[in-house]
Amino acid sequence: MEFRRLGDSDLVVSELALGSWLTYGASVERERGLACVDRAFDLGINLFDTANVYGRGAAEEFLGEALQGRDRGSYHLATKLFWRMSPTDQGLSAEQVRKQSEASLRRLQTDYVDLYQCHRYDEHTPLEETMEALTELVQSGKVRWIGFSEWSPEQITAAIDLAGGSQGGLVPFVSSQPEYSMLWRKAEQVIPLCADHGISQIVWSPLAQGALTGKYRPGAPPPPGSRASGRDSGIMRRFKDDAVLEAVQRLRPVADDLGLSLAQLALAWVLREPNVAAAIVGASRPEQLDDNAGASGVKLSDEVVAAVDKALGPGIVASSRP
Numbered sequence: 074m075e076f077r078r079l080g081d082s083d084l085v086v087s088e089l090a091l092g093s094w095l096t097y098g099a100s101v102e103r104e105r106g107l108a109c110v111d112r113a114f115d116l117g118i119n120l121f122d123t124a125n126v127y128g129r130g131a132a133e134e135f136l137g138e139a140l141q142g143r144d145r146g147s148y149h150l151a152t153k154l155f156w157r158m159s160p161t162d163q164g165l166s167a168e169q170v171r172k173q174s175e176a177s178l179r180r181l182q183t184d185y186v187d188l189y190q191c192h193r194y195d196e197h198t199p200l201e202e203t204m205e206a207l208t209e210l211v212q213s214g215k216v217r218w219i220g221f222s223e224w225s226p227e228q229i230t231a232a233i234d235l236a237g238g239s240q241g242g243l244v245p246f247v248s249s250q251p252e253y254s255m256l257w258r259k260a261e262q263v264i265p266l267c268a269d270h271g272i273s274q275i276v277w278s279p280l281a282q283g284a285l286t287g288k289y290r291p292g293a294p295p296p297p298g299s300r301a302s303g304r305d306s307g308i309m310r311r312f313k314d315d316a317v318l319e320a321v322q323r324l325r326p327v328a329d330d331l332g333l334s335l336a337q338l339a340l341a342w343v344l345r346e347p348n349v350a351a352a353i354v355g356a357s358r359p360e361q362l363d364d365n366a367g368a369s370g371v372k373l374s375d376e377v378v379a380a381v382d383k384a385l386g387p388g389i390v391a392s393s394r395p
């Protein structure tokens with residue numbers, strides 16, 4: 074496993090991170106989830122991503138239990154707030170920042186998280202209020218660094234300006250968590266801005282929720298036990314289109330020529346971008362992590378990157394929702 078620095082922070086994170094959306098505390102049974110966390114450590118993964126809203130606290134509770142007994146200095150824990158936790162609890166107000174962070178720390182059974190992320194931008198709270206509340210958390214030691222997820226260039230610029238204009242009074246953001254994969258490239262709109270301001274990307278769904286592993290064949294039912302075959306299949310709709318699945322199959326010769334699996338090619342593709350500090354993968358079984366970890370350290374040439382685009386072909390890559 075290779076490691077990269079997260080923005081202007083002192084966190085050095087593994088190129089592969091393990092996420093917990095739809096999996097732990099949810100569709101993946103407990104013992105298998107614990108085996109995935111153990112395998113992640115065996116493979117050198119040191120960044121674990123979750124959110125208060127995943128399973129309404131269940132993913133954090135699972136991780137809190139799974140990480141007990143591990144040296145707290147041997148891994149980085151990232152969680153998030155914003156989405157609705159109860160009819161009166163959502164958003165990024167100062168009150169919510171305090172209340173949700175306390176609840177997350179309790180479920181995670183820890184005194185601090187390494188990265189606390191705003192899961193979306195809150196149009197109903199002044200940004201300064203959110204940043205002041207996050208700064209208090211950092212000063213109290215409950216949070217080491219802060220980040221955001223899926224913010225627009227304008228929202229990111231406003232945060233950079235606020236922190237920069239506060240003469241050190243406000244803690245700056247060091248990380249951005251957008252969706253990014255060969256099939257979904259909207260994040261490229263924020264990368265130059267972030268790179269100029271000490272903010273790294275830690276990207277979600279780098280395998281397009283499994284579609285880029287090539288296991289879904291066009292015209293065929295999804296394999297039993299896969300995300301697309303279960304209760305979360307609706308969330309994958311974008312990536313189940315036959316034209317997309319055919320394009321993914323066209324990537325096979327590119328991966329074969331490099332001796333890589335399709336999953337490894339897809340992960341090496343997001344990691345080719347220096348501003349990406351980590352690809353956050355999900356895993357329903359430990360063997361998937363063995364496969365995915367093989368992407369760390371793989372360098373793709375410009376010719377391979379061009380071959381990927383040629384294989385995918387026109388009309389497959391999206392940078393905004395239809």
Ligand SMILES: NC(=O)c1ccc[n+]([C@@H]2O[C@H](COP(=O)([O-])OP(=O)(O)OC[C@H]3O[C@@H](n4cnc5c(N)ncnc54)[C@H](OP(=O)(O)O)[C@@H]3O)[C@@H](O)[C@H]2O)c1
Pocket residue numbers: 091092093094095096122123192222223250276277278279280281282283284286288298299300301336353354355356357358360361362364365
């Ligand atoms: N900030 C946000 O708004 C946001 C949104 C979504 C996710 N996230 C974060 O990003 C993380 C990753 O998202 P994701 O789970 O969609 O990522 P992903 O890595 O694109 O997809 C993961 C799923 O693909 C399948 N898979 C993974 N490796 C495989 C392999 N080598 N071979 C075959 N199948 C494989 C598994 O599903 P099956 O085995 O069930 O098919 C796995 O759960 C989440 O856990 C969460 O922490 C953040």
